[in-house]
Amino acid sequence: MGMxxxxxxxxxxxxxxxxxxxxxxDGLKTEMDTLKTSMGQVQEQMKDKPxxxxxxxxxxxxxxxxxxxxxxxxxxxxxxxxxAGKDREPAASIVAGAEFVREDSGFKxxxxxxxxxxxTYANGAEPxxxxxxxxxxxPKYRGASVAKLLLDRLxxxxxxxxxxIFPACSYVRxxxxxxxxxxxxxxxx
Numbered sequence: 001m002g003m004x005x006x007x008x009x010x011x012x013x014x015x016x017x018x019x020x021x022x023x024x025x026d027g028l029k030t031e032m033d034t035l036k037t038s039m040g041q042v043q044e045q046m047k048d049k050p051x052x053x054x055x056x057x058x059x060x061x062x063x064x065x066x067x068x069x070x071x072x073x074x075x076x077x078x079x080x081x082x083x084a085g086k087d088r089e090p091a092a093s094i095v096a097g098a099e100f101v102r103e104d105s106g107f108k109x110x111x112x113x114x115x116x117x118x119x120t121y122a123n124g125a126e127p128x129x130x131x132x133x134x135x136x137x138x139p140k141y142r143g144a145s146v147a148k149l150l151l152d153r154l155x156x157x158x159x160x161x162x163x164x165i166f167p168a169c170s171y172v173r174x175x176x177x178x179x180x181x182x183x184x185x186x187x188x189x
Contacts, residue, residue: 100153106134107153109146116141119150119172121165129164129187130154132172151175158185 098111106120117137121130132154137146151172158165164187167173176182 095149102157107150107157109150114138117146117150119147119154119169121154124164124166124187128162129166130158131166131168133168135169135171147171148175155182155185 095109098109098116101108101110103120105122106118108118109116115138117135119132119136120134121132123129124131132151135147135150137150155165157163163185165172165176165182165185166187166189167176176186
């Protein structure tokens with residue numbers, strides 16, 4: 001009888017071992033199902049990624065196309081600007097018969113009753129500073145260095161009166177940056 005008891009105990013131990021193996025197998029099956037679900041989700045997300053990437057790439061290509069178009073527009077504008085004065089009257093012939101008229105706040109280049117251009121300034125906070133605030137040239141005379149003539153007249157007067165010029169006007173500021181000859185009158189805050 002002892003042997004039957006030993007066999008019975010062995011069978012119970014084997015059954016418990018088989019139940020443990022079955023539970024482990026069920027756990028593995030659950031883990032595999034979870035992994036399959038996760039892999040399916042990853043695959044679905046990966047399917048969307050190329051489409052999203054392609055859409056982003058297409059959008060980027062459109063942006064690059066728009067940028068190229070803007071660059072071409074700017075290039076055309078620059079070319080038109082460069083060509084604008086080529087068929088115009090040269091500065092020497094514009095000045096012939098024209099005179100600079102001194103006003104309280106600047107100079108005008110006038111021929112008869114026609115104002116060819118003007119440059120204006122305001123007194124600065126410091127008594128020895130003029131603020132160059134406006135340059136204008138009649139469109140039919142643009143491209144013939146009239147603005148430069150006006151600026152040179154203002155700079156000459158500033159030198160005579162020992163004034164400094166703060167270039168608030170974009171044209172004057174650009175000329176001051178381009179030409180070292182204005183450094184002696186350029187007032188920089």
